[in-house]
Amino acid sequence: MSIRCFSGKILDKDFNLIDGYLEAENGIIKKIGRGNPPKNPIMEGLITPSFINAHTHLADYPINLNLSEYSLAELVGPNGLKHTKLKDMGLKEKQKGIKKAIDNGFAHGVTHFCDFREGGIKGSKLLNEVKKQKIPNVKLFGRPNKITTPEIEKLKKYIDGLGLSSVNDFSPNELTKIKKKSGNNNLKIALHAAESEKGQKKSIKDTGKTEIERAIELGPEFLVHVTHPIKNDLELIEEKNVPIILCPRSNYKTGVGLPSLEKIMSLNIPIGLGTDNAMINTTSILDELDFIIKKYYDNTEKISKERFKKLFKSSTVESGKIIGVNNRIKVGTETNIMVFEDKVENLKSIMDQNRKIKAVIKGENIQNV
Template identity: 30%
Template sequence: MIVEGTVLRGPEFTPIEGRVVCEDGRIDAVEETEAESDRIVLPAFVNAHTHVGDSIAKEAGRGLSLEELVAPPDGLKHRLLRRADREESVAAIRRTLRFMRSGGTTAFMDFREGGEEGVSALYEAAADLPIDAFALGRDELAALEAGDGYGASGAADAEFSRERAAAREAGKPFGIHAGENRTDDIEPALELQPDFLVHMVNAGPDHLDRVEREGIPVVVCPRANLTTGVGLPPIEELASRTRVALGTDNVMLNGPSMFREMEFAAKLTDLPADRVLAMATRAGAELAGLNCGVVEEGREARLLVLDGDSDNLAGVRDPIRAVVRRAGVADVLDVIHPAQNS
């Protein structure tokens, strides 16, 4: 498979005119050469934090607080999840995954409610789709064993040292929500030495110092934080101290579009476009243990191809900035997954 156009090459997303040669599911070569194409070729997105089980409850709970919406065990989403049967849940999740794929996402990390059964439902929904589901189970240790890691709700909800130890023993990632709408759950979360934190909206200077000192990555979900009224994460401060990835969080609150998340993060901060694009691609890939997120030889062939001559993108002067702040699902020509060329 050969894809030509303006290629955002390497970790700096340097725009070159050229082509990407893919073979056996990997990028075989990135060649700078004349290309008669208006396409823009970049790494596919990795959504670093989702709750796709919420697909049965899109736009539910208007006017409710964060606790009333999502706090376990009796937040609105948990009540709705308990009422839904497996067939309904799987069908709703599958539709969300198709939408994510259409918007350039080829992998995502989901904090999976429902224990082992919830992990199984996610894998069933993703079966045969060209998108990779990383299930970070919760609620029981069997979910960790069945899934790809453990995704803890928060240190204020329960004590997770047993789950942390089990994840470490299994060699699987352990992530935890922290500082979303409070500060008292941040230190207990840090004491668990997690592989990554999610949110950190209310992180203080001491928390940020420790995150930097211990090299703990953070996933931010600014659109969801705005929607629930908890504030906005200190994205620039975090990015100056540690690796930051982007996630779209609960499907009940926002559509899982990495285009929208990037645009919001970019316009919310003064970060350059290449830093924001890295949060949506390379940073999430590193958390998931994937060898992608960068267009360079030897990487997995997970690519997003945009129509640079669409009515939306025609005439752009800065392709990286255009991808981050302007592009959308309507500009997508192709989403390439390793399975397509292996």
Template identity: 30%
Template sequence: MELSGTILRGSEYEPIEGRIVIEDGRIEAIEEATNVPDRIVSPAFVNAHTHLGDSIAKEAGRGLSLAELVAPPDGLKHRLLREADRDEMVDGMKRSLEFALATGTVACLDFREGGVEGVSRLEEAASELPIDAYAFGRESVEAMEAGDGFGASGANDADFERERRATAAADKPFGIHAGEADPSDLDPALDLSPEFLVHVVHPEPRHLERIESDEIPIAVCPRSNLVTGVGVPPVDELARRTTVALGTDNVMLNSPSMFREMEFLAKHTSLEAPAILRMGTRNGAALLGRDDGLIEEGRPANLLVLDADTPNLAGVLDPVRAVVRRAGQGDVADVIVDGRSVEMSDW
């Protein structure tokens, strides 16, 4: 398979006119060329933090606080999840995964409510789709063992020492929400030596120093944080200290669109477009131990192809900024997963 256009190559997403040669699901060669089609070829996205279960309750909870919306065990989200039957939830998650795929996402890291059964529901939702949905069980060691890791709600909610030890013994990653509403749970979260943190909206200087010295990556979800009224994370400062990946958080609050998340971040920080694109591609992939997220020889051919001649993108001079700040679902011409074209008409 060959793919031509303006290719965002390497870790700096350098735009070159050329073609990509794909063999056995991997990028075999990247060659400069002339007279290429009016397309932008970017790495596909990896969404570093989702809660897909609440796809059954989109835009619920107007006027509620963060705790009233999502705090376990009796926040609105958790009550609705308990009331939802299996088929309803599986269908809702599948539809959200279809939308994520149609907007260029090939993998997501989901903090999975509902124990072992919740992990099973996500696996069923993703089973027929060319998208990797990683289930990080939230509520028990058994859920972690059934899934891909443990996703803790927050160090103020419970003592997660047992779950941390079990996750390490299983050789799986442990992630935890921290510093979302206030800084009170950041120190106890860091004491657990997690593989990554989620949110970190309110770090104090000592937390930033610990994060930097321990090299702990962070998944940020700025749109969600703004919606819930806790503020926007200091992403510029976090990015100076550690690896930052980008997530969309609860589907009940925000669509799982990495286009929208990147645009929001670009317009609320001083970060340049390549840094933000890296957060939405390579950094999220690295968080999951994946090798994609960059267009380089030898890497998996997981790619997003944009039509650069749509009314939205025609006339763009900086293709990296176009992907980060302007592009959307209507500009997607194709998504390549493991070297194969996804039929976008299916979604």
């Protein structure tokens, strides 16, 4: 494979924009230089690390529900509508849905997903089959149908970790079992936590502890949502250095409210972004950023360059680090990059009306958009 050269403005490993070029060989970044490229570039533009979608439920894609008619529990709770519809859905339809959800993300710069795959061993096997046929990588956090040692042991062959719903959905006995598995077997665990106020209230009522306190006792890799932290939840998360995957668009659409973005970002907590259920949202992180800017800052003019840079870092290299992917633009790493049109003065311009991704590159694969 010959050397491929890209030139323009490059967001380097320290997240500074430099004028220069990037050379890749066999899908690996070989050289990053300042100034004019030594050979003709195959593409010019603003070059950034790719997006990582750190939380999805890809198989929901074909489900169509009128969200405003249902509560969060009715929609996505353990016996909720989503799960009934997933059970009724044929294998082919599920496969097709997952493929479409992956393609939608890839066309918008997502080279890696981290999916919470429901449906036990069968569900995880299905995603494993589909992901073989796609360029973006999918980290699979599977969900056992029952919390038993044989079920989890079997499931382990197909997954990168366990992706669980809220601690509220498990008995104390089951939680002890999960904790034992994560401690002894080096099995990664991630959970939804404090998604709704109701869930927090239930947790306090049942156990005297918050959902976050109980989730952290399990030693999780990361928590998803944290829309409603109470008491010292955020301080505990910071102290234990547990990353949070925020999904504000999903929280807004399911009616649970929005997470306190500024508060969370002011703390020393690693933050990633996810798009959650594919029946609710597109799998595009660019759409998530667009939503965040509109909801929290009104428009692109009003968000500071520094805040946007931090958000962009969260949605690319921070999300990557949390799910175990190195997509920093650095010599020796896989070429996981996006090339945006036009040479622009600052990163925020990505969100301008005419922003456009020219191409998404993962390793040796180039997808022109």
